[in-house]
Amino acid sequence: MTEPHSHDEADHGGHSHRSASHDQSHDQSHDHSHGGHGHSHVPKDFGPAFALGIALNVGFVVVEAAAGFLANSMALVADAGHNLGDVLGLLMAWGASILVKRRATFNFTYGFGSSTILAALANAVLLLVAVGAIALEAVQRLIEPAPVAGGTMIIVASIGILINGFTAWLFMSGREQDLNIRGAYLHMVADAAVSVGVVIVGIAVLLTGWNWLDPFVSLIIAGVIVWGTWGLLRDSVRLAMHGVPGNIDAERVRAQLIALPGVVSIHDLHIWPMSTTETALTCHLVMPEGHPGDAFIERTTKMLHDEFEIRHTTLQFEVGSGAPCGMGDGCADPVETARDAHQHA
Incomplete structure (x- = not known):
């Protein structure tokens, strides 16, 4: 494919430039060497990781939401809602990882790589919106505590730890090199953390009968997620602003x-x-x-x-x-x- 990239006689920086235009054909889907060394422009293919992670989390969202309503557990319902948001986040990240490999066109001369920046930004915003919803419901439950089924919470959340932890592991290798993959990774780590919190709440409720622990721990988890998401939001905004x-x-x-x-x-x-x-x-x-x-x-x-x-x-x-x-x-x-x-x- 060709990536048209010309620097024609354009006014640049307030003065006229007399320069020769130079088009180079290069394909983002293959390796090429230049200057005596080779490098790849191809991001690692996380397609199978996205497919598996989305399938596992969709199934878990259905199970967890049903169990949360049956057990009257705000922590479980909140975790299910957060997982649903993460499924959407994974879908956006996956779509961006596909777009980034599309050929450049004369209207999009750099290709569609910027879609990964937009996906990372959307994921950060989506996480914060989900946290806001969790915190609001938790505050309402603190005001009016409701009985919860600690045993059900422990079983379902334990499954969540396994699923979210495994999905996070699928993206672990790319979290440092690609902000888009980092967004997917943080979503899964946050979910695993929420599930750990739910297990702790379930055990505590069984031992003490303190139902207010359910929304209280939900608020703590929400704070932890915000703390972990802030870096993703800051970095994605920076890239979106061409910083x-x-x-x-x-x-x-x-x-x-x-x-x-x-x-x-x-x-x-x-x-x-x-x-x-x-x-x-x-x-x-x-x-x-x-x-x-x-x-x-x-x-x-x-x-x-x-x-x-x-x-x-x-x-x-x-x-x-x-x-x-x-x-x-x-x-x-x-x-x-x-x-x-x-x-x-």
Whole structure:
């Protein structure tokens, strides 16, 4: 497939650029080497994990909700509601993981990788909404405690621990590299934690007869989920706003680029996420001696990939000493080489 990515004669940063457009065909569904090293743009396939996790959780939601109503347990009903939200979250994450592998088009030149960012953000919001519903019902139960069947709670919640724990394990290997997978993982870990809490409540109710423990522990669990979800919400909002991914030190990137041989200054440095696993960079390098050659580009893109995991790099070379431009007016027009070097690390 082709990924059209042109840098035509466009007004950029308030001044006109005279550059050659450079289209490179590359397929996100295969590995390709560049600059003497190979790397894969393909996220690990978690399709089977999603399918199995969704099937298990749908079945458990039905069983748990029925048991919760029969046992008059708010903790069980709350856990079932949370599990239902997680099924929806898993469906969104799965859909995004499929979209990210679709070919780029002329209207979506970067492909559909951003869908994984939207899914991660939606999952974070969905978790918080579910927690709000749990907390509201728990407060009402604290005001008017109702008898619960501790034995039923223990049995059903124990099954939940096994199912949610196993599903979380399915996504564990991808939680650090992919925010979308991390969202699915956190959903399952939160569910397992809720189920543990329900088991504890069931035992306590059987031993003490204190029915108020059911909603009280539900509130504690809700707080724990909010605490665990905050990082997911913060990171997904950051990526949705095209912020520099948290694993990349932008100042260090700038320092590395300025330190390159022949570079006297840089400007218009932009680093942004294309998906939850891929990062892009564009930058203008002021090099008075002119275009440094392909070997320089190869070394620079390889450095950005190896040290910062930046896979899509676009470098533009200028020989002028015009003032660095932002997005405002009044920028000087630098003299450029007639080549815009576009490389995919």
